[in-house]
Amino acid sequence: MSDMAKSIVFAALMCAVLGILLTGAATALQPLQQKNVENDRRKNILLAVDLVSRDQRYTHDEISALYEEKIELFGANQAGEIVPGDRINEEPVLPIYLYIVNDKINAYIVPIDTPGVWGEISGYLAIDADGSTVRGFTITRHSETPGLGGEIERQWFQENFEGKRIVDRQGTFVSVRVARGDVERQVDEEDRPHYVDGISGATLTGHKLTEGIEQILYRYEPVSIRFRDNRADLPGDR
Amino acid sequence: MKLTRTKAFKTFAGPAWTNNPINMQMLGICSALAVTIQMNTALVMTLAMTFVITTASLIVSIMRKIIPGNIRIIVELAVIASLVILTDEFLRAFYFEMSRMLSIFVGLIITNCIIMGRTEGFAMSNPPHLAVMDGLGNAAGYGSVLLSVAFLRELFGSGKIFGYDVIPQSFYDAGYEDMGFMLLAPAAFIIIGLMAWLQKYLAGVEDEA
Numbered sequence: 001m002s003d004m005a006k007s008i009v010f011a012a013l014m015c016a017v018l019g020i021l022l023t024g025a026a027t028a029l030q031p032l033q034q035k036n037v038e039n040d041r042r043k044n045i046l047l048a049v050d051l052v053s054r055d056q057r058y059t060h061d062e063i064s065a066l067y068e069e070k071i072e073l074f075g076a077n078q079a080g081e082i083v084p085g086d087r088i089n090e091e092p093v094l095p096i097y098l099y100i101v102n103d104k105i106n107a108y109i110v111p112i113d114t115p116g117v118w119g120e121i122s123g124y125l126a127i128d129a130d131g132s133t134v135r136g137f138t139i140t141r142h143s144e145t146p147g148l149g150g151e152i153e154r155q156w157f158q159e160n161f162e163g164k165r166i167v168d169r170q171g172t173f174v175s176v177r178v179a180r181g182d183v184e185r186q187v188d189e190e191d192r193p194h195y196v197d198g199i200s201g202a203t204l205t206g207h208k209l210t211e212g213i214e215q216i217l218y219r220y221e222p223v224s225i226r227f228r229d230n231r232a233d234l235p236g237d238r
Numbered sequence: 239m240k241l242t243r244t245k246a247f248k249t250f251a252g253p254a255w256t257n258n259p260i261n262m263q264m265l266g267i268c269s270a271l272a273v274t275i276q277m278n279t280a281l282v283m284t285l286a287m288t289f290v291i292t293t294a295s296l297i298v299s300i301m302r303k304i305i306p307g308n309i310r311i312i313v314e315l316a317v318i319a320s321l322v323i324l325t326d327e328f329l330r331a332f333y334f335e336m337s338r339m340l341s342i343f344v345g346l347i348i349t350n351c352i353i354m355g356r357t358e359g360f361a362m363s364n365p366p367h368l369a370v371m372d373g374l375g376n377a378a379g380y381g382s383v384l385l386s387v388a389f390l391r392e393l394f395g396s397g398k399i400f401g402y403d404v405i406p407q408s409f410y411d412a413g414y415e416d417m418g419f420m421l422l423a424p425a426a427f428i429i430i431g432l433m434a435w436l437q438k439y440l441a442g443v444e445d446e447a
Contacts, residue, residue: 007306014313018320025324029331036334146341
């Protein structure tokens, strides 16, 4: 057999062996990994409404118990009405997670999925039942540059959003925006409630996030308006 | 024959100390900067790297006589890449938080020049038991630097070791502050630079220049 043929046979065999090995490992470990991802998703929803703390560790069971007790998935239709969660696969109905205490809505959580610089940024933004104050913000997944845009996964950045307002004093929707640098230095005093501190070296990530959050919150405005007017009710046939 | 005179021991001790991949050869700096903010991540990175380099050296060394010369680099790379993917999958299944913290740096073990260098430069031309010792030695050399840098950065940067507070509250009350600079990548550069200088001095290496 010539050297060339030998190399080709060797390469083919190697690909087959490594391929089988990696496929086997990936398939075998997938259920565990998916469980981790789902658990992380739930934990982030709980984090957004401050039901769990970032400094503490939780078991999977603790997270699921807390999640199932406090959080429920609903839909929000174009009129801003809250509809049962099984209708979110219908086109104009948006998914909305509700944090319910004693049959009353305490906060609502909007999933954020928006393009970043390199890939999708996913997370959750929780808003108080007043429809205008941000309760919390978390990021579950992103592929921004580590050390630059990747800093969005840091605690300080996410906690930055707490207490910010998505409407101005006149009650007009303004969303919440990422400033270029420190809010105190870059933003006029009256606009400060709508800005969070940006990350130096990550202007583009900040832009993308600002744009994404604005577009998503705009789609949720009908339901947010109902919350502001105190007209948001749980569906009767729940 | 004394243990320290055996070839296996020398193969291990060389890269672990006198020929340390980071401090002496200046390889693998990228990950040494990225994962040394905390001892935790540095330790997991060390273990992952130890697994990959030792296993890759073993496999390549066992197959060194049948690997065709003209595609050997690709074969080495494929072996290393597969081991890294296995490590990554394992971490994501069993140590999810850790894999989240290490983010892309587990995947980047593939491009760690130490591993590629050892499989090509050593495992391809030495028997398996020496290749394993060489892998372990390099991992020990790499890991010891990683852990020392992480120790200094976590201690001075956040006052913790393995996530536990070690600087007493009374220090903070007396006006002590954590050095935020230690948490940034340039701090790792400076620490590695100082360590390289110290180690070269201790080992009595003189630059030709």
